[in-house]
Amino acid sequence: MRQVGIIGLGKMGYNLALNMIDNDILVFGYDKFINKDLIENSKLVVLTKLQDLVTSLARPRVIWMMVPSGETTENLIDELGRMLSPNDIIIDGGNSRYTDTIRRYKYLKEFDISLVDCGTSGGVNGARYGASLMVGGDLEVVKSISWLFESLAIKDGYAYIGESGSGHFVKMVHNGIEYGMMQAIGEGFDLLEHSHYELNYKDVARVWANGSIIQGLLMDVTLSALSKDEKLTSIAGRIDDSGEGQWTIEEALKLKVSIPVIAASLFARYKSRDDLLFSEKIVASMRNEFGGHKVYKKK
16 A cells, blocks of 8 residues: 655645545654544544654655645754655645745755655645645656645646746745735625625625636635625634745746736735724825815824
């Protein structure tokens, strides 16, 4: 039976592990913070030490990392570099910056350990039942584990993209596009909300999600959210970002490529966290000073 180790058993990692198990893969899992429910899943072998996961796997080992980008990934790569053996393979399935991936790939090469970068999309449901996978790394290495990507991906949802870093680069651009599409949907519903019509947003989302030009996963999840709370009264309009939008814009600046929609969508997320509204106060003050326009006093 084929074996895979998976590090990071959060929502994405755990569902990828279950997807692997459904495809007759023996999965050894490790996470610093173990959920008791995971241990009760007899088909997933959950280990409490990273070294135990490494020693449990048959060589050449295949280890899939599904952990936060940045320092967590950096530290984990460093640890695994000291534990693994030549010809072992690490797959970074998280949202690492592609330049970091290239650097880590070169570092692990010194130990004859291969790093494969896998941009993973499709959300939790995709991880569980069929993801979209954008894979970069040495072609022969990726070919040797293509069975894994083909098992996890939805039909036509896996592609070998190219050399090291390319999978994460393509996923970064994908996430930038996602920012723009989500912002457009949000702005569209904002316009509906400010119209004089009494609209049922669940019905609007249902129609847009079925057969329209803008149908797709983002409309499906919009419909799901509005079905639970049509006016979204239970949530605040604060939007976080995990870095990929900023990286996409930085690359566009470097390459002198115009991506105004993606840039505007990231700035809209920044603005959603602005409680001071200082720029708006400046503009209101200017209008009052040069034209005597009304200003609204803070209550």
